[in-house]
Amino acid sequence: MQALIDIDQLDLYYGDFQALKKVSLDIPEKAITAFIGPSGCGKSTLLRTLNRMNDMIPGTRIEGSIKVSGKDIYSSDVDVETLRKKVGMVFQQPNPFPKSIYDNVAYGPRLHGIADKQRLDEIVESSLRAAVLWDEVKDHLKRSALGISGGQQQRLCIARALAVEPDVLLMDESTSALDPISTLKIEELAQELKKRYTIVMVTHNMHQAARVSNQTVFFLNGEVIEYAETEKLFSNPVDSRTEDYISGRFG
Amino acid sequence: MAQSVGKQQPKPHLREEWVGRVYTFLCILFLLLTIFSMVYFVASKGLSTFIINKVNLAGFLTGLKWSPDSEPPLFGALPFLIGSFSTSILAAVIAAPLGFCAAVFMTQIMPKFGRKIMQPVIELLAGIPSVVYGFVGLSVIVPLFRDIFPGQGIGIAAGAVVLSIMILPTITTIATDALASLPAGLKEGSYALGATRWQTIYRIVLPTTMPALLTGIVLGIARAFGEALAVQMVIGNSPHIPRSLFESTSTLTSAITLSMGNTVMGSIQNNALWSLALLLMIMTFVFVFIVRMLERRSKL
Numbered sequence: 001m002q003a004l005i006d007i008d009q010l011d012l013y014y015g016d017f018q019a020l021k022k023v024s025l026d027i028p029e030k031a032i033t034a035f036i037g038p039s040g041c042g043k044s045t046l047l048r049t050l051n052r053m054n055d056m057i058p059g060t061r062i063e064g065s066i067k068v069s070g071k072d073i074y075s076s077d078v079d080v081e082t083l084r085k086k087v088g089m090v091f092q093q094p095n096p097f098p099k100s101i102y103d104n105v106a107y108g109p110r111l112h113g114i115a116d117k118q119r120l121d122e123i124v125e126s127s128l129r130a131a132v133l134w135d136e137v138k139d140h141l142k143r144s145a146l147g148i149s150g151g152q153q154q155r156l157c158i159a160r161a162l163a164v165e166p167d168v169l170l171m172d173e174s175t176s177a178l179d180p181i182s183t184l185k186i187e188e189l190a191q192e193l194k195k196r197y198t199i200v201m202v203t204h205n206m207h208q209a210a211r212v213s214n215q216t217v218f219f220l221n222g223e224v225i226e227y228a229e230t231e232k233l234f235s236n237p238v239d240s241r242t243e244d245y246i247s248g249r250f251g
Numbered sequence: 252m253a254q255s256v257g258k259q260q261p262k263p264h265l266r267e268e269w270v271g272r273v274y275t276f277l278c279i280l281f282l283l284l285t286i287f288s289m290v291y292f293v294a295s296k297g298l299s300t301f302i303i304n305k306v307n308l309a310g311f312l313t314g315l316k317w318s319p320d321s322e323p324p325l326f327g328a329l330p331f332l333i334g335s336f337s338t339s340i341l342a343a344v345i346a347a348p349l350g351f352c353a354a355v356f357m358t359q360i361m362p363k364f365g366r367k368i369m370q371p372v373i374e375l376l377a378g379i380p381s382v383v384y385g386f387v388g389l390s391v392i393v394p395l396f397r398d399i400f401p402g403q404g405i406g407i408a409a410g411a412v413v414l415s416i417m418i419l420p421t422i423t424t425i426a427t428d429a430l431a432s433l434p435a436g437l438k439e440g441s442y443a444l445g446a447t448r449w450q451t452i453y454r455i456v457l458p459t460t461m462p463a464l465l466t467g468i469v470l471g472i473a474r475a476f477g478e479a480l481a482v483q484m485v486i487g488n489s490p491h492i493p494r495s496l497f498e499s500t501s502t503l504t505s506a507i508t509l510s511m512g513n514t515v516m517g518s519i520q521n522n523a524l525w526s527l528a529l530l531l532m533i534m535t536f537v538f539v540f541i542v543r544m545l546e547r548r549s550k551l
Contacts, residue, residue: 051443085445095436098459107454108444157440164444 004029004168004198005050010064012045012222014057019045021222022064027215029167032190032199034209034230037219038245043202046219047170050200051087052080068168085112088161089170093177094153096145096160101128101137104145104156108164123163131159132189151182158189162197169193171201175208187212206246210234218242290532297529300326300522311526317490317506319520326523328530330492334502335534337407338482339475341496342414343422347468349415350422351457357423358430359452370427377420385484388413393485402497405487410502413481418471425470429463430456462545469545473538477531479504503527 003026012020020042027033035043048054049066052073065072073083085108096104105124114120124141128134133155137148145156154174161169171190175183190199190212203209209216209230216230218239226233226242237243262268300306306326314327353373357365392412397404433456441451457464479502487499488509501509507524514521 053439053443056442081445081447083445084443089443091436091439091443093436095434095440097437097440097455107441111444111446111450111454160440160444 003027004069005200006065006067006070007046008065008067010046010049010062010066012042012049012054012063013059013061015059019222020049023222023224025217025224025227027198027200029198030194030196031214032194032201032212033215033217034213035200035202035217035219036204036206036209036245037225039204041219042222043217043219044172045222047172047200047202048089050168050170051084051089053084053089055080085164086166087168087170088164088166089172090154090157090161090174092173094150094157096153096156098144098146100142101145101148101156102141105159105163108160112164127159127163128156130162130193131155132185132192133159149182151178151185154178154182154186155189158186158193162193166197168198168200171199173202173204176204183208206234218245220245293525293529293532296522296525298526300519300526304519304522306519306523306526311523315492317501319510319514319523324519324523326526328503328527330490331501331503331506331527332530333492334407334410334486334500335476335504335531338410338414338486338502339472341407341411342418342475343468343472345411345415346419346422346471347464350419350426350467350471351464353419353423354426354430355452355456357427359448359456365427366431370424373420373423376416377424381417381478381481382484384413384417385481388481388485396497400497402495403487403499404497405485405499406493406495406497407486407500408496409485410482411496413485414475414478417478417481418474421474422467422471425467426460426464429460429467433460462548466542466545469538469541473535473542476534476538477504479508483508503531507531 005025005027007023007025007027010020010023011018023042023046035047037043045054049062050068050073054060054062062074066074068083068087071078097107099107102124105127106120109120109123114123125134125138128137133152136152137143137156145153148156154177158169158174175186178186187208190201193199194214201209201213213230216228216233217224218226218233218237218241220241226237226239228238233242234246237246301308301311311326311328312332313329314325315329316325316327317330318325353369357369388409392409393404395404396402396406396409400408437455437459438451441455442448446454482502483505486502486505488501488505489499490501490506491499493500507527510520511524514524
C-alpha cells in the first residue's frame with residue numbers, strides 16, 4: 001500500500017502550549033487508520049491539521065510538514081478550500097445544516113459550481129447510497145434534515161462529505177454521540193467506504209479501533225507512542241505505555 | 252410537642268413561601284392593572300372620537316386633511332399614518348444593512364475586537380437621549396439636505412436618517428446575539444466542505460439566523476414608529492402628504508406632541524389626538540405580534 005498522507009516531524013503549538021511533538025506518520029491510502037489515546041493527547045488536533053481546520057483557532061503555529069498526495073498542504077500556494085474539498089471531515093456531533101436533506105448533500109457540489117439540476121440529483125442519490133441512507137430518505141428528500149434521527153443525521157453528514165468527491169475522509173469521534181446500533185451502522189459503512197476512500201478516524205473507543213481499523217496510532221501527550229497494524233498493536237504492543245492503555249490501566 | 256409523624260406539622264419555611272408568593276402575586280397584579288388601565292384609557296378616549304363626537308372612522312383613516320380648528324373640523328389622519336410608516340420603514344431600510352454588516356463583522360470577522368470594543372460603542376448609541384439625536388439632525392442633517400436637495404431640508408428623509416441612527420443599536424445588537432449564538436458546528440461543517448468564509452456567511456449563517464434578523468428589524472421599526480421628539484424636530488410638522496422626501500410633513504407621534512398642549516380635555520380636538528395615540532398603540536401591538544410569529548418560526 002502506498003502512503004497518501006505523509007506527516008514529517010510535525011510540531012504544533014497553541015500559543016505557548018505544544019500540542020503535538022515531532023509527529024511523523026505515513027497514512028496509507030484506501031485503508032482505515034485509527035488514532036487512539038486519552039483525552040488531550042493530540043489525536044483530534046492532528047486530525048484537524050490534515051484539512052487545516054486548526055487554521056481557524058487563533059495562535060496556532062505549525063512546524064514540520066504534512067504532505068497529501070506528495071504536496072505540502074501548509075505551503076503558501078495551497079488553496080485551503082481546494083484542500084478541504086479533497087480531505088473531507090465528519091464531526092463528533094452530527095451537524096446537518098437547517099436545510100432539506102437534498103440541500104444538505106447538494107451544498108458542497110453547489111459551492112464548487114455545480115448548478116445543473118440533473119447532475120445534482122445524481123450526486124445526491126449516489127452520495128446518499130454510498131452512505132447507506134438512500135433507502136431511508138429517498139421519499140422525503142425535501143424534508144428538513146433536522147427531523148431525522150441522530151444516526152441518520154450522521155450518515156447524512158457522511159453523504160454530504162462524500163458529495164464533493166474527497167480522497168480522504170476524516171472522522172472525528174463520529175460515533176461518540178450515537179447509540180450502539182447507529183454506531184454499528186457507521187462502522188459497517190466505514191468498512192465499505194475504505195474501498196474507495198482513505199479514512200482517518202479518531203476514537204475514544206478502543207474496541208471500535210480494534211474492530212474497524214487497519215492501522216492504529218497510539219498518542220500520549222502529543223507524541224506518537226506506537227504505530228502498527230491494528231491486530232499487532234492490540235495483541236502484541238511493543239511499548240509498555242500502549243499496553244497499559246489498551247488494557248485499561250489508565251486513560 | 253406532637254410525636255406522631257402522620258400529623259401535619261407546620262413546615263418551617265411556610266411563612267417565607269407565603270410571603271414570596273403573595274409578594275410576586277401583588278407585583279404581577281400591579282403590572283397587569285397598569286397595562287389594562289393604560290389600554291382601557293387610551294382606547295376609551297380614542298374611541299370616543301368616533302362614538303361621542305361621531306367622527307367617521309373610515310374618514311379618519313383615509314382623510315387627507317387634518318384641521319381640527321376649521322368649521323366643521325376635519326380629522327384626516329392619513330398624512331400622519333403615511334409620515335409614520337414612511338419614516339420608520341425608510342429608517343429600517345437604511346439601518347438594517349448597516350446593522351447586519353456590523354454584526355457579521357463583529358461576530359465572524361473580528362470577534363475579539365467586535366465583542367470587546369465595537370459592541371459597547373454601538374450599545375452606547377442606544378443610551379443617547381432622543382433630543383440629542385433630534386438636535387444633531389436639525390443642525391447637521393437638515394442643513395446638509397437643504398444644500399444638496401431642493402426644499403428646506405426637513406421632511407421624511409431627514410426624519411428617516413435620524414431614526415436610522417437611533418434604531419441601529421437595536422438591529423445590530425439583536426443581529427449580533429443571533430449570529431453569536433449560532434452553533435459552531437454549522438460553520439465548521441460548511442468550512443469542511445471547502446466553503447470560503449463569505450460562502451459560509453451568506454449560505455449558512457444568514458439563512459439560519461434570518462428570523463432573528465427580521466425580529467431585529469421589526470423591533471427597530473417599532474421603536475422608530477413610536478419615537479416622537481427627534482422626528483418632530485426634523486420633519487417640519489405640516490399635516491400634508493408630501494410630494495417628495497424633502498418636504499415638510501408629520502407623523503402620528505409628532506402630531507400628538509405638537510398639539511396636546513393646545514387642546515382642552517374632553518373636546519373633540521383632544522379626543523382626536525387620543526385616537527392617534529390608539530392607532531399608535533394598535534400598530535405597536537401588531538409589531539409585537541409579528542415578532543412573536545418570527546420567534547416561533549425560528550424555533551422550527
